Amino acid sequence: MDEMEEELKCPVCGSFFREPIILPCSHNICLACARNILVQTPDAESPQSSRASGSGVSDYDYLDLDKMSLYSEADSGYGSYGGFVSAPTTPCQKSPNGVRVFPPTVPPPPQAQHHLLPHTGVLPPVPRNSCLTCPQCHRSLTLDDRGLRGFPKNRVLEGVVDRYQQSKAAALKCQLCEKSPREATVMCEQCDVFYCDPCRLRCHPPRGPLAKHRLVPPAQGRISRRTSPRKISTCTEHELENLSMYCVQCKTPVCYQCLEDGKHSTHEVKALGAMWKLHKTTNESGGLSADGCHSNGQLSQALNVLSDRATEAKEFLVQLRNMVQHIQENGVEFEACLVAQCDALIEALNRRKAQLLSRVTKEHEHKLSVVRDQISHCTVKLRQTTGLMEYCLEVIKENDPSGFLQISDALIRRVHMTENQWGKGSLTPRMSSDFDLTLDSGPLLQTIHQLDFVQMKVPAAPILQLEECCTQTNSATLSWKQPPLSTIAVDGYILELDDGNGGQFREVYVGTEMICTVDGLHFNSTYKSRVKAFNSSGVGQYSKTLVMQTSEIAWFTFDPASAHPDIILSNDNLTVTCNSYDDRVVMGNTGFSRGVHYWEMTIDRYDNHPDPAFGIARVDVMKDVMLGKDDKAWAMYVDNNRSWFMHNNSHTNRRYGECLQSDRCLKHVLKLDSIIGRRQSMTSLPMRLTDGGISKGATVGVLLDFSRGILLFLINDEQQGPVAFNTLEGMYYPAISLNRNVQVTLHSGLPIPDFYTPGESEAAGSVC
Numbered sequence: 001m002d003e004m005e006e007e008l009k010c011p012v013c014g015s016f017f018r019e020p021i022i023l024p025c026s027h028n029i030c031l032a033c034a035r036n037i038l039v040q041t042p043d044a045e046s047p048q049s050s051r052a053s054g055s056g057v058s059d060y061d062y063l064d065l066d067k068m069s070l071y072s073e074a075d076s077g078y079g080s081y082g083g084f085v086s087a088p089t090t091p092c093q094k095s096p097n098g099v100r101v102f103p104p105t106v107p108p109p110p111q112a113q114h115h116l117l118p119h120t121g122v123l124p125p126v127p128r129n130s131c132l133t134c135p136q137c138h139r140s141l142t143l144d145d146r147g148l149r150g151f152p153k154n155r156v157l158e159g160v161v162d163r164y165q166q167s168k169a170a171a172l173k174c175q176l177c178e179k180s181p182r183e184a185t186v187m188c189e190q191c192d193v194f195y196c197d198p199c200r201l202r203c204h205p206p207r208g209p210l211a212k213h214r215l216v217p218p219a220q221g222r223i224s225r226r227t228s229p230r231k232i233s234t235c236t237e238h239e240l241e242n243l244s245m246y247c248v249q250c251k252t253p254v255c256y257q258c259l260e261d262g263k264h265s266t267h268e269v270k271a272l273g274a275m276w277k278l279h280k281t282t283n284e285s286g287g288l289s290a291d292g293c294h295s296n297g298q299l300s301q302a303l304n305v306l307s308d309r310a311t312e313a314k315e316f317l318v319q320l321r322n323m324v325q326h327i328q329e330n331g332v333e334f335e336a337c338l339v340a341q342c343d344a345l346i347e348a349l350n351r352r353k354a355q356l357l358s359r360v361t362k363e364h365e366h367k368l369s370v371v372r373d374q375i376s377h378c379t380v381k382l383r384q385t386t387g388l389m390e391y392c393l394e395v396i397k398e399n400d401p402s403g404f405l406q407i408s409d410a411l412i413r414r415v416h417m418t419e420n421q422w423g424k425g426s427l428t429p430r431m432s433s434d435f436d437l438t439l440d441s442g443p444l445l446q447t448i449h450q451l452d453f454v455q456m457k458v459p460a461a462p463i464l465q466l467e468e469c470c471t472q473t474n475s476a477t478l479s480w481k482q483p484p485l486s487t488i489a490v491d492g493y494i495l496e497l498d499d500g501n502g503g504q505f506r507e508v509y510v511g512t513e514m515i516c517t518v519d520g521l522h523f524n525s526t527y528k529s530r531v532k533a534f535n536s537s538g539v540g541q542y543s544k545t546l547v548m549q550t551s552e553i554a555w556f557t558f559d560p561a562s563a564h565p566d567i568i569l570s571n572d573n574l575t576v577t578c579n580s581y582d583d584r585v586v587m588g589n590t591g592f593s594r595g596v597h598y599w600e601m602t603i604d605r606y607d608n609h610p611d612p613a614f615g616i617a618r619v620d621v622m623k624d625v626m627l628g629k630d631d632k633a634w635a636m637y638v639d640n641n642r643s644w645f646m647h648n649n650s651h652t653n654r655r656y657g658e659c660l661q662s663d664r665c666l667k668h669v670l671k672l673d674s675i676i677g678r679r680q681s682m683t684s685l686p687m688r689l690t691d692g693g694i695s696k697g698a699t700v701g702v703l704l705d706f707s708r709g710i711l712l713f714l715i716n717d718e719q720q721g722p723v724a725f726n727t728l729e730g731m732y733y734p735a736i737s738l739n740r741n742v743q744v745t746l747h748s749g750l751p752i753p754d755f756y757t758p759g760e761s762e763a764a765g766s767v768c
Contacts, residue, residue, distance in 0.1 A: 020153070480515075
C-alpha cells in the first residue's frame with residue numbers, strides 16, 4: 001500500500017487529492033489547485049483565436065510554444081505563460097514534487113485559499129479565455145463557459161484516498177471531541193458518527209428515539225462505511241439528472257436529457273449497469289477474475305499481464321543480487337590469483353603488479369557499478385509498477401460505475417504503457433559476472449615491462465536461432481548468434497553439414513556473417529548442421545546440432561538464366577515456347593541427385609508435326625541443338641506417331657529396338673553385352689519405339705529414380721518402353737528442347753505414378 005501513495009497525491013500541491021477532477025488528458029488534479037494554476041489569456045492571443053485567425057501556426061507549433069514558455073535553463077518545473085499574462089508574473093511557490101505553482105493575479109477570498117479545508121464553498125466564476133495546463137503532460141487546455149465545472153469529478157480516486165487515509169490512521173478518533181480527540185469506542189450506524197464514551201453519554205444517550213440506533217465497534221463501522229450504498233452520480237451537463245446510460249462512441253456516462261437534446265442523441269448508448277459489468281475488473285471475492293473472458297474487464301486482463309511482469313522483475317532482482325555476490329566472490333578470487341602470480345616474480349615484476357591489480361579493481365568496480373545501477377533502475381520501475389497495481393486494485397474495489405468508467409480507459413492505457421516499459425531486454429543483465437582475463441606468466445624477465453592481460457580463451461559455442469532457421473525445397477537457411485553475456489572476440493564462424501544420409505560433416509561456410517543459406521541439397525533428406533566460432537586463440541566448441549528436413553517433393557520451374565536466348569517463357573516460367581524454327585534447350589532451375597522424382601509437361605500447341613524432346617541433362621548441356629545430341633543429355637523426342645530415346649546422338653536400328661520390347665529380351669541383351677565384354681550400359685543404347693505420338697493436349701511424363709539409377713518416360717499415362725536409361729549417377733536437371741511450333745506447360749511436384757514402386761529390381765511397365 002505504501003508504494004501506491006504517489007498515485008494518490010496531487011502533482012501540484014504534493015498532498016493527497018481533495019475533490020479531484022479529471023482533465024481531458026486523463027490526469028487528475030485537485031479542484032482548488034486547478035483554480036490556482038489557471039492563466040487568463042487575451043482574446044487576441046488565446047489558442048482558439050490563434051487557430052481561427054489562420055496565422056499558420058499548427059496545433060503542434062502551438063504546443064511547442066507552450067513548452068518554450070514553460071521551461072528555462074535554471075528550472076525544469078511548471079511555469080506561467082509569459083506571452084499570455086499581461087501583468088508581471090509574481091514569485092512562484094514550489095510543491096514537494098517539483099511542480100511550480102503560480103498564484104492567481106487576483107487573490108481569492110480567504111475562505112477559498114486553501115484546498116485542504118473541509119468545504120471550499122462556491123468558487124468564484126472563472127474569467128473568460130482561461131487556460132489550464134496539465135502539470136504532468138504540459139498539455140494546454142482552454143476552458144469553456146462552464147469553467148472548471150466542465151471537468152468531471154473523480155469520485156473513485158476520492159474514495160480510494162479516503163480509504164487509504166483511514167487505513168493509515170493509528171486509531172479511529174471521536175468526531176465530537178472539541179480539543180484533543182479521544183479514541184472512539186463505538187459508531188452509530190444511523191448517525192454515521194464515531195463516539196468516545198463521554199461524548200456518547202452526552203450526545204447520544206440510550207433513550208428516546210436514539211435508543212433504536214445501532215451502535216457497533218469502530219472497526220465494524222469503518223467496514224460498513226466502505227460497503228454503504230454508493231452515491232448517485234449526476235450529469236455535468238444537466239445537474240438535476242442522474243447518470244443512467246453510457247455513450248459507446250464518446251466513452252462517457254450520460255443522462256436521459258443528454259440523449260434527448262444533447263450531442264449524444266445520435267450516438268450508440270447502452271445501459272450503465274451493463275457497461276459497468278463489462279469494464280469491472282473484480283469478482284465477488286475481491287480479487288482479479290480468473291476466467292480471463294472479456295466480460296470480466298479489460299483492466300483485469302491488463303493487470304494480469306502487468307502482474308506477470310512484476311513477478312518477473314522480482315525474480316530478476318534476485319538474479320541481480322546473486323550476481324553481485326558472484327562478482328564479489330569472483331573478484332576476490334581473481335585478485336588472490338593475481339597476487340600469487342605477481343609475488344612469484346622478481347622485484348621488477350612487483351612494480352607491474354600494482355598496475356595490474358588496479359585494472360582488475362577497476363573492472364570489478366565497473367561490473368558492480370553497472371549491476372547496481374541496473375538494480376536501482378529496476379527497483380524504481382518495480383516500485384512504480386507495484387504502486388500502479390495497488391492503485392488499480394483499489395479502483396477496482398470502488399462501487400461507483402460512472403466514476404469507474406471515467407478513469408478505466410486511462411488506467412488501462414497507463415497499465416499498458418507501464419507493461420511496455422518492461423519490454424524486451426529490460427530484464428536481461430547488462431554485465432557478466434565472469435572476469436574474462438587470464439594472466440600470462442611466461443614472458444622472460446627482460447620483457448616484464450610489457451606484461452599485460454591477454455585474451456587466452458576461445459569463443460563460446462554459438463546459439464542457433466531456431467525461429468530464423470528454415471528449409472525451402474532443397475535449400476536450408478541457418479542463423480546463429482553469440483551468447484548474450486560473452487565478451488570474447490570472434491574472428492569468424494564455421495558452418496558444417498553432413499551429407500543428408502548420416503555421413504561425415506563437411507564445411508559449407510566460413511566467414512563473419514551469422515546467417516547462411518545452403519542451396520543444392522538433396523530432396524527428401526534429413527541434414528544435421530552445427531556451427532562453431534574461432535579467433536586467434538583457436539576454435540571454440542560446436543553449437544547444438546540442428547536437424548532439418550528438405551522437401552519431399554521437388555517444386556521447380558524453367559530457368560530463364562540458363563535457357564537459350566530464343567526461348568520464350570511465360571506463366572511464372574512454367575510455360576515455354578521458342579521464336580526459332582531450330583530446336584532450342586531450356587532446363588529446370590533445380591537439380592536432382594537423390595530420391596525419386598516425377599514431373600509432367602502438357603502440350604499446349606503442336607503445329608506442323610515437330611519433334612520436341614523431353615528428358616534430363618547436365619548443367620553444361622548444349623543449348624542450340626536437340627536434346628540428346630550430345631553426351632550431356634538423356635532424352636525422348638517424339639512426333640505425332642512415334643517416339644525415340646536418344647543420348648549422345650546415338651540410335652539403335654529398328655530390329656534391335658523391337659527386340660527390346662520385353663523384359664525378358666532386355667535381360668538377354670544385358671547378359672549378352674556382359675559376355676562379349678562390351679560393358680555398354682543402356683545409357684548408350686537408345687531405343688526406337690513404334691507407337692506413342694503426341695498432339696495438342698497430350699501429357700508427357702518423366703520419372704527419374706536415383707534409387708535404381710533409371711529414367712522412364714510416359715505419354716498420356718502410358719509408359720513408353722520398360723526402361724529408357726539406367727546407371728544414372730550425379731546431378732541432373734530437367735530439360736526440354738523445342739521450336740516455335742510447340743508450346744509446353746510444366747507441372748512439377750507430382751506424386752509417383754501408381755504403377756511404379758520405387759526400389760523394385762525392374763519396372764513393371766507396359767510394352768511399347
